[in-house]
Amino acid sequence: MPSEITHGTLLKIAVPIMLSNVTEPLIGVVNTAVVGQLPNPALIGGVSVGGMIFAFLFWGFGFLRLSTSGLSAQATGAGDSQGVTLVLGRSLVLGLAIGLALLILAPVTGPFAIGLIGGSDAVKDAAQSYFNWRILAAPAALANFALLGWFVGQGRSVPAFLVQFFLNATNMAVSAALVLGAHKGIAGVGIAAAVAEYAGLGFGLLLAARRVNRLGGWPSLSSLLNFTALKPLLAANADIMVRTLCLLFAFAWYTSRGARMGDTIIAANTVLMNLFYVSAYLIDGFAYAAEALVGQSIGARDKLRYARALRLGTGWALGFGGLAAVAFYGFGPKLIALMSVDEGVRAAAQDFLGWAALTPLLGAACFLFDGIFTGALATREMRNMMMAALALYLPLSMLLERGFGNHGLWAGLCFFFLARSLLFAWRLPAVQARAFA
DSSP: OOSSOOHHHHHHHHHHHHHHHTHHHHHHHHHHHHHTTSSOHHHHHHHHHHHHHHHHHHHTTTHHHHHHHHHHHHHHHTTOHHHHHHHHHHHHHHHHHHHHHHHHHHHHHHHHHHHHHOOOHHHHHHHHHHHHHHGGGHHHHHHHHHHHHHHHHTTOHHHHHHHHHHHHHHHHHHHHIIIIISOOTHHHHHHHHHHHHHHHHHHHHHHHHHHHHHHTOOOOHHHHTOHHHHHHHHHHHHHHHHHHHHHHHHHHHHHHHHHTTOHHHHHHHHHHHHHHHHHHHHHHHHHHHHHHHHHHHHHTTOHHHHHHHHHHHHHHHHHHHHHHHHHHHHHHHHHHHHHOOOHHHHHHHHHTHHHHHHHHHHHHHHHHHHHHHHHTTOHHHHHHHHHHHHHHHHHHHHHHHHHHTHHHHHHHHHHHHHHHHHHHHHHHHHHHHHHTO
16 A cells, blocks of 8 residues: 555556546447448347346446455555455455356346347347357456456556456457457357456456465455355445446436437437446546545545545546536537437537536546445445435436426436435545544
8 A cells, every 4th residue: 555645646546447448438339330240230239239238237236346346445454465365255256156146047137138128029139149148258247346346446456457458358359350250240249248258357367366475365265255254245235236226227217218209319318428428437537546545544544544535536536527528518519420420419419418518527526426435335325325316316307307308307317416426425424434433
């Protein structure tokens, strides 16, 4: 753990994460591009439906990254080398177990989810083919969440970057090779995702093993499976799972309500949300840095270090969010034109650009608080504040949409970000007091 937190300390964690995060949206771009070379438009729909299913299925268990990050950060700050390795081992066991359960349930969950989303028979068949292959990656995908959180919690973002970059690059390369070279069709995209997850897991375990050896070696199996010691991990994961499902539901609600307004509105909203997602991936690097630095400071019982982490994290996250908002608004018309050739979609997207430009700034505060509360292992507060924000957002969104249409829908989403930030800010003093009691 560095002796003093500086701007360089924070950026050393945040920048590699930001670089690895920007490769994430490229996977969808490459998959769409390679499938788009095939003379069957239903295949693109199959990739879209399948990707939506796995966004919910895998990221619904994204709590593994957050809980592992918070626990490893506090163990690092406390100088507990064995605790650091135990966090990794237990998180890997839990991730692999959940992944195997998803494999067992796949014959039921796949057809159910595809039927729920709907589409033509051709799109459903393509989505089922994609699902059948990609679901094989479940154990590796969840284990990779654990690895990523473990590296981030220790402030070791370069290994985290290398694993994520290797995984995403492998995915894109294998997808292009199987679809365009070996003519495997949409199955090739699913196979590529599975191959990439296992390749990333193997590479990540090699890097982790080197670190574990420096920390004193792997713990015994009996200590890994100690149920009493597992309780904090299980409790944190349960809280964060509820929080994540609430967040996913909020975005699903926004998407579904926009879809009811017609093809032009849903297309315009999708274009604008893609811009938000890119900015969110970048800003999230500062949230990762806050997780590590806050958790380490609490583990070390160092209030001054903790306060410094909060000040620097807040400054960088809000500053970058504000810069992204200005860029969003200034370059928005050109970016909209690049993503859609339809004049109606372009005009609609520019009508709502002002609302959309607020989202990086409002979202930056939410992401930062997520990082702070994760580092403090305040998972119960994360769950409760997210549930409260969702309960406020849904009725207000309906009222605003009824009165102002899509403008009201965007205003409701901005309110959701603002409500999350205010609720987190309200609970932060109590979390701080408990952390340093």
